[in-house]
Amino acid sequence: xxxxxxxxxxxxxxxxxxxxxxxxxxxxxxxxxxxxxxxxxxxxxxxxxxxxxxxxxxxxxxxxxxxxxxxxxxxxxxxxxxxxxxxxxxxxxxxxxxxxxxxxxxxxxxxxxxxxxxxxxxxxxxxxxxxxxxxxxxxxxxxxxxxxxxxxxxxxxxxxxxxxxxxxxxxxxxxxxxxxxxxxxxxxxxxxxxxxxxxxxxxxxxxxxxxxxxxxxxxxxxxxxxxxxxxxxxxxxxxxxxxxxxxxxxxxxxxxxxxxxxxxxxxxxxxxxxxxxxxxxxxxxxxxxxxxxxxxxxxxxxxxxxxxxxxxxxxxxxxxxxxxxxxxxxxxxxxxxxxxxxxxxxxxxxxxx
Amino acid sequence: xxxxxxxxxxxxxxxxxxxxxxxxxxxxxxxxxxxxxxxxxxxxxxxxxxxxxxxxxxxxxxxxxxxxxxxxxxxxxxxxxxxxxxxxxxxxxxxxxxxxxxxxxxxxxxxxxxxxxxxxxxxxxxxxxxxxxxxxxxxxxxxxxxxxxxxxxxxxxxxxxxxxxxxxxxxxxxxxxxxxxxxxxxxxxxxxxxxxxxxxxxxxxxxxxxxxxxxxxxxxxxxxxxxxxxxxxxxxxxxxxxxxxxxxxxxxxxxxxxxxxxxxxxxxxxxxxxxxxxxxxxxxxxxxxxxxxxxxxxxxxxxxxxxxxxxxxxxxxxxxxxxxxxxxxxxxxxxxxxxxxx
Amino acid sequence: xxxxxxxxxxxxxxxxxxxxxxxxxxxxxxxxxxxxxxxxxxxxxxxxxxxxxxxxxxxxxxxxxxxxxxxxxxxxxxxxxxxxxxxxxxxxxxxxxxxxxxxxxxxxxxxxxxxxxxxxxxxxxxxxxxxxxxxxxxxxxxxxxxxxxxxxxxxxxxxxxxxxxxxxxxxxxxxxxxxxxxxxxxxxxxxxxxxxxxxxxxxxxxxxxxxxxxxxxxxxxxxxxxxxxxxxxxxxxxxxxxxxxxxxxxxxxxxxxxxxxxxxxxxxxxxxxxxxxxx
Numbered sequence: 001x002x003x004x005x006x007x008x009x010x011x012x013x014x015x016x017x018x019x020x021x022x023x024x025x026x027x028x029x030x031x032x033x034x035x036x037x038x039x040x041x042x043x044x045x046x047x048x049x050x051x052x053x054x055x056x057x058x059x060x061x062x063x064x065x066x067x068x069x070x071x072x073x074x075x076x077x078x079x080x081x082x083x084x085x086x087x088x089x090x091x092x093x094x095x096x097x098x099x100x101x102x103x104x105x106x107x108x109x110x111x112x113x114x115x116x117x118x119x120x121x122x123x124x125x126x127x128x129x130x131x132x133x134x135x136x137x138x139x140x141x142x143x144x145x146x147x148x149x150x151x152x153x154x155x156x157x158x159x160x161x162x163x164x165x166x167x168x169x170x171x172x173x174x175x176x177x178x179x180x181x182x183x184x185x186x187x188x189x190x191x192x193x194x195x196x197x198x199x200x201x202x203x204x205x206x207x208x209x210x211x212x213x214x215x216x217x218x219x220x221x222x223x224x225x226x227x228x229x230x231x232x233x234x235x236x237x238x239x240x241x242x243x244x245x246x247x248x249x250x251x252x253x254x255x256x257x258x259x260x261x262x263x264x265x266x267x268x269x270x271x272x273x274x275x276x277x278x279x280x281x282x283x284x285x286x287x288x289x290x291x292x293x294x295x296x297x298x299x300x301x302x303x304x305x306x307x308x309x310x311x312x313x314x315x316x317x318x319x320x321x322x323x324x325x326x327x328x329x330x331x332x333x334x335x336x337x338x339x340x341x342x343x344x345x346x347x348x349x350x351x352x353x
Numbered sequence: 354x355x356x357x358x359x360x361x362x363x364x365x366x367x368x369x370x371x372x373x374x375x376x377x378x379x380x381x382x383x384x385x386x387x388x389x390x391x392x393x394x395x396x397x398x399x400x401x402x403x404x405x406x407x408x409x410x411x412x413x414x415x416x417x418x419x420x421x422x423x424x425x426x427x428x429x430x431x432x433x434x435x436x437x438x439x440x441x442x443x444x445x446x447x448x449x450x451x452x453x454x455x456x457x458x459x460x461x462x463x464x465x466x467x468x469x470x471x472x473x474x475x476x477x478x479x480x481x482x483x484x485x486x487x488x489x490x491x492x493x494x495x496x497x498x499x500x501x502x503x504x505x506x507x508x509x510x511x512x513x514x515x516x517x518x519x520x521x522x523x524x525x526x527x528x529x530x531x532x533x534x535x536x537x538x539x540x541x542x543x544x545x546x547x548x549x550x551x552x553x554x555x556x557x558x559x560x561x562x563x564x565x566x567x568x569x570x571x572x573x574x575x576x577x578x579x580x581x582x583x584x585x586x587x588x589x590x591x592x593x594x595x596x597x598x599x600x601x602x603x604x605x606x607x608x609x610x611x612x613x614x615x616x617x618x619x620x621x622x623x624x625x626x627x628x629x630x631x632x633x634x635x636x637x638x639x640x641x642x643x644x645x646x647x648x649x650x651x652x653x654x655x656x657x658x659x660x661x662x663x664x665x666x667x668x669x670x671x672x673x674x675x676x677x678x679x680x681x682x683x684x685x686x687x688x689x690x691x692x693x694x695x
Numbered sequence: 696x697x698x699x700x701x702x703x704x705x706x707x708x709x710x711x712x713x714x715x716x717x718x719x720x721x722x723x724x725x726x727x728x729x730x731x732x733x734x735x736x737x738x739x740x741x742x743x744x745x746x747x748x749x750x751x752x753x754x755x756x757x758x759x760x761x762x763x764x765x766x767x768x769x770x771x772x773x774x775x776x777x778x779x780x781x782x783x784x785x786x787x788x789x790x791x792x793x794x795x796x797x798x799x800x801x802x803x804x805x806x807x808x809x810x811x812x813x814x815x816x817x818x819x820x821x822x823x824x825x826x827x828x829x830x831x832x833x834x835x836x837x838x839x840x841x842x843x844x845x846x847x848x849x850x851x852x853x854x855x856x857x858x859x860x861x862x863x864x865x866x867x868x869x870x871x872x873x874x875x876x877x878x879x880x881x882x883x884x885x886x887x888x889x890x891x892x893x894x895x896x897x898x899x900x901x902x903x904x905x906x907x908x909x910x911x912x913x914x915x916x917x918x919x920x921x922x923x924x925x926x927x928x929x930x931x932x933x934x935x936x937x938x939x940x941x942x943x944x945x946x947x948x949x950x951x952x953x954x955x956x957x958x959x960x961x962x963x964x965x966x967x968x969x970x971x972x973x974x
Contacts, residue, residue, distance in 0.1 A: 031647065032482065032486040032647065033581075033646065034490070048489070049489075049490050050490035050492075051490075053646065063583060063584075063614045064615065067698070067701070068698060070748050075787060075789060077704060077789050077791075079701055079702075081697075081698040081701040083698075108944075112957055113942075113943075114699050114944070114957070115699065116699065116942075117698050118700075137492045138392075138494070221951070221971075224971045234400055235397055235399075235400075237422060237587075237591055238590050239585065239586065239590035239591060239643055240585045240586060240587065241585055241587045241645040243585075244583050244645060245645055250946065251946035251947060252939075252946075253939060253945070254700075254751075254752065254939040254940065254945065255611060255612060255613070256746075256749050256752070257613075265749045267746075267752075268613060270613055272945070272947070273585075274946065276586070276603075277603075278599070278603045280947055280948075282935065282936075288936070288973040288974050292427060294973060298949075298973075301951075302946075306949070306951065306952035307952075309952045323392065325645045327418070327591060327642060327643035328397055328418060329390040329391060329392065329395040329396065331391040331392075333391070605775070606775065606776050
């Protein structure tokens, strides 16, 4: 039996052991917000939290990331493309929804003819220690998008919070090696496993928001020009909060920065969103998505239609951040339900006909 | 003892009555107001075009969005496309919302004949982020007002907090709770309003603590405040005055500033945006409320207001006659920054 | 694994002014490293992301044909930050190149068919690449009749004058040039591209039409082609979109679930009709 117990009072010991090999990232509380940061003092680690505001995707896809640096030497340019540090990162306390987002992001950055090696390198260097959610919020809907509060699939080691201790289950090869090295962890008992199972079942049952997303992706594409988009986007102010706080949004802008005095510069990428008005603006002035309706529709379709069409998976992890933090409370659940109503109405009309 | 819940119910009844009359008398084509949010602490803007939907309008102390934001640009395009129909849009307006509308009229962004200010006397907006912080990550399922207190309920808890302790800083300092009425503006205001002459003097005492800091302390404070900024521009999108076709930060011929999350670049963005809205900002707090990181820009907004008042003796959005300081000049404008020797 | 965002370095070998008002220039680039040139295997219709380090990057269609060895050519119009910076470059300037990117014209599928090439204005760039490719001794026999219809606002705007002259001298290609209005000394046709296509009336039998130009020209030309019984699968378009990464990762060039930089920029009319109208 490979399951172990990590007592919460031993967290510091765990930190000491892990930080010898890894850069230890975990949840800390800053100005009232939970954020995943590099920890130098294990006392800063918060163990009693729901989830971070900014999704942990920023560890594998930083807000500002150098693509390459260059130096001018006469008429010659020397490019340094070795910009991703070789360090190993341990991300402690990631929730199953965010861990699933890492899998979705990786699928996206790996697919096709070209692969994003920067992301892939960072992802490879990151080990995920997930903690299951015992008390999902009413805005969570992970069970509607192919995952659930105790989903063990996308992490290296899975922890279940048993109040004063964690049940430790190694999942991947990386995780198995990590747990093996922590040979001071006690073995878990049958009782621990039972308790964890019960917590998992209770958590799954407690999910209040359930969205019916079956076949919705085709319906949304077919109804690209529906009036319902106008209605759904009316209160949207195009602020981009939903995209910036979304674990699966990964669009970026590319900017060149020049340090003329020192004959050098760099090309960076920064987080961007399709909600910005200049996202698709051509130099000629033509904009394929000139208004709020088009931009709003694009984001919803990208998650619930285009991603499913290409990957067979819904591009959303049900974390509920867009619902909680939208400044105008434009609730995603309401929009999906409206489209479902329309879909069902059409089905009925077809049957009658 | 004030009864805030009763006040809210009265305001709600009042705005529904006024709105209903406007529809009955065919005086508006559309009303923008606040509707019930889907989660606690939230309200959502609603767009009502039929009398039947009037009861969707609500009022509570979480109506923090500045609704005048919706007049530009898309509704304004809608109005222009239907020039011959001379559309009228009613906006449920607290004092700050009305001041934004008046200021937008001065800036020629909307015509007075296309807007109706449905005035109400605002009793303050609560600082949601401050309340949330009291409860860590516990989920709040309901918020009620009881007497002078707020009752916050969760699945396993219930707590009472003093209303006044959680009122937004801007609302605490606010002197213009109902739309300010002056001669030219009276035509477009229905409902409650207050005489400009009755507005109390603002002593800006809420920022005196910040002002007394040294330069280094001020810089430390501002850096700490802004360092979490993710450059999402929610503050810009929520602001009714950020309607430029191409914001300075998006320009690339030339590129003025970078879009990275480097502290210098973040501070520059906020300072320049502050300068661009100086003399127009009505301290509605929409920017702080929209920020996903919970950055409270109150200090900047209030300091701006104070500088504009002291230098130019101007308060934004009070009447249609006075041009804001950044749109005009006077021969006796102070120029000490040019003449002073260091 | 190589970082896909890093450009290969080239130097500008020559700069040629293409039009009278001098806002369109063709830049001939030579790779600094031999192996980079060897790896740059492209087909007509593809594009590359050109970098002026410190200024930015822009996606430009490759104007040279893969049969023209040793260097690659790009025709750049002065429009925004990066393109303006290009126009201020001199010979010898270092330029970064990432590519070849995109799907290109389907030269394999087009074999054995009659090719109708219709271009308007500055968009003729990749069509020049295709024409040179088709006319090359190695390739000419694989294709049927070649008709080129190229329209411009006025004679000063006509690009690749020397190449056009060379093609007109050949007997295995029909070249029709047109300008919008009468001009003294102009020997070609006069009129917009669409009515000239109607006049030339290329047969749709076993043919494929490639259309490149400003939106209004594309719209009117497609209408004429449909009249001439061209089916949707027989009409190909090369789209333009705002691009940054060029490799389908930054997200911005999508039309529906397709990325113009990876699934395009060449799309058939049949494909375009399946895609949402956001381009």
